[in-house]
Amino acid sequence: MTSLDDLKSYVDIAVDHAKEKTDGVIARGVLSSNSQIRFSQNAIDINKRWESLSLQLFLIMEGAKTGFSERSVSGADDAKKAVDDTVAFTKRLPESIFFAGVEDNVHDYKMVSGTFDSKIDDFSEKAPGLVNAAIDAARTQGAKRVAGALKFGKEFQFFRSSYGPEGSTRSTSFDLNVRAFMNELDHSGQGLECGTTPSQALSGMIEAGAQAGTLAKQAEGAKQGKPGTYDIVMNPTVAANVMGFMVESANPFMVMIGMSPLGDKMGQQLGPEFLTVADDPRMAGGLASKPFDAEGTPTKTFNIYEKGVLKSFVHNTSTAKMFETESTGNSTLVGLGEGLKMLLPYNSNIVFENGDRSFEELLEGNKPTIYVTSNWYTRFTNHQTGEFSTIPRDAMFLIEKGEMKPIKNVRISDSMLRMFANITALGNDRRQIYWWEVDTPTFIPSVRIADCRITAATQ
Numbered sequence: 001m002t003s004l005d006d007l008k009s010y011v012d013i014a015v016d017h018a019k020e021k022t023d024g025v026i027a028r029g030v031l032s033s034n035s036q037i038r039f040s041q042n043a044i045d046i047n048k049r050w051e052s053l054s055l056q057l058f059l060i061m062e063g064a065k066t067g068f069s070e071r072s073v074s075g076a077d078d079a080k081k082a083v084d085d086t087v088a089f090t091k092r093l094p095e096s097i098f099f100a101g102v103e104d105n106v107h108d109y110k111m112v113s114g115t116f117d118s119k120i121d122d123f124s125e126k127a128p129g130l131v132n133a134a135i136d137a138a139r140t141q142g143a144k145r146v147a148g149a150l151k152f153g154k155e156f157q158f159f160r161s162s163y164g165p166e167g168s169t170r171s172t173s174f175d176l177n178v179r180a181f182m183n184e185l186d187h188s189g190q191g192l193e194c195g196t197t198p199s200q201a202l203s204g205m206i207e208a209g210a211q212a213g214t215l216a217k218q219a220e221g222a223k224q225g226k227p228g229t230y231d232i233v234m235n236p237t238v239a240a241n242v243m244g245f246m247v248e249s250a251n252p253f254m255v256m257i258g259m260s261p262l263g264d265k266m267g268q269q270l271g272p273e274f275l276t277v278a279d280d281p282r283m284a285g286g287l288a289s290k291p292f293d294a295e296g297t298p299t300k301t302f303n304i305y306e307k308g309v310l311k312s313f314v315h316n317t318s319t320a321k322m323f324e325t326e327s328t329g330n331s332t333l334v335g336l337g338e339g340l341k342m343l344l345p346y347n348s349n350i351v352f353e354n355g356d357r358s359f360e361e362l363l364e365g366n367k368p369t370i371y372v373t374s375n376w377y378t379r380f381t382n383h384q385t386g387e388f389s390t391i392p393r394d395a396m397f398l399i400e401k402g403e404m405k406p407i408k409n410v411r412i413s414d415s416m417l418r419m420f421a422n423i424t425a426l427g428n429d430r431r432q433i434y435w436w437e438v439d440t441p442t443f444i445p446s447v448r449i450a451d452c453r454i455t456a457a458t459q
Helices: 004-019 076-091 120-140 202-218 236-242 252-256 317-322 359-363 416-421
Strands: 024-040 043-061 065-072 145-161 166-181 188-195 228-234 277-279 302-306 331-335 341-345 350-352 369-372 375-382 387-392 396-400 403-408 410-415 423-426 431-435 438-444 447-456
Touching: 004 024, 004 043, 004 076, 004 145, 024 120, 043 076, 043 120, 065 076, 065 341, 120 145, 120 166, 120 202, 145 202, 166 202, 166 431, 188 202, 188 431, 228 236, 236 375, 236 387, 236 431, 236 438, 252 317, 252 341, 317 341, 369 447, 410 416, 416 423
Parallel strands: 228 369, 350 438
Antiparallel strands: 024 043, 024 145, 043 065, 145 166, 166 188, 228 447, 277 302, 277 350, 331 341, 369 396, 375 387, 387 410, 396 403, 410 447, 423 447, 431 438
16 A cells, blocks of 8 residues: 555655766655446446556756656656656657746745545445435436436645755645436536535535535427527536636737637736636635645745736746746646646636626526536637637527527637626626536636627538
8 A cells, every 4th residue: 555655755765866877857655446337327427446556757958958748656666767768758758938947935835725625435335325425416307318427536745846846735626517318419518616524415415416406407409509799697517617717818928839829918907897807826615726826836825816917927937938937836737738748837727806797687688698507629710819619519609689499500709808898797696617618617606698600510
């Protein structure tokens, strides 16, 4: 049985071994236990659990050559071989134009509350019953079939840098995705729940099931939507995916590779004055909350948008030097495909300030309004201008002349910049969103946006 002492030992062995062969190294040991319960046709069909201990290495050689590896280890020899293999690989690489150094100061870290659930082991036994409760809640609301997945687990990390910083963290997490269906496949609804304290998730999981079932029932009889210009109300699930792009794009790496529309927008009014958005790695209960980043820089909370004005980018040590500013503590090992990772700036928890409108107030207005509850397949035609399209899935409604009717088969085709500027109201229902369409934990309420372009998804 691997212990936390083993975790620290393997990291220490790797760093000490790498010191002789590299200019610098950051090693991170990750001990995790994860579970997944999948369900379909109103019943659990898969319940599995797995444990792993992996060693992540980031090496710096010959000035600006950087290499990364991650593999399972079970002893000192494995840790040393991981270093040797990564050194041999890194030697063959060109210098990185995105690397200009890492954190080289030692800090004391202020820990973040609400990231670890001491009852996580008990939750493993209770989880199947909670999943069945979510299924029952969806069926009680009228759903014929219910499917989805619950993932949960715990993780311990210890990291050490040859430049001095070191630290450890522990965390727990869960995320539930429920989809409910009627007899017709496109008469469906979705419910989500996520967080860091699964032992307190019973009511939220049941609510997610009930929401999925309610929306599926309300979607019955959906008619083909008509293309045109509408006001749109996005629930938090959709708003996190669409509006989250305008926060994730406040990233110097994205600017440098031509994937952001914000390169020349610093200091400009891009959203309404009532809109403030922070990067908050110290948010209690945030799935990305942590006391330090991947280099060992202490984390802090700061505004990316303040009263609608773009105020800051996220930075790590390298981009801070390039842009002549300071690191914001957002360094992360970011995957670039085929197992390659680089130290780059990346958001922690995206946190929108909560609004003051009830759901009913968000739907009010003189213009035809479409209420969207889920979306898939967000794709860009031009990242630098923010032109994109996304397909609403599950229940969607047209509100016109006081009536709310289900519709289907339309696509949102617009500009992120224009939609961000056209936010007219925020709901008072902020919640944390995290699932496969939203891979950065985002705290966001429902959002109303004026004059959005709607096209037909099918002909």
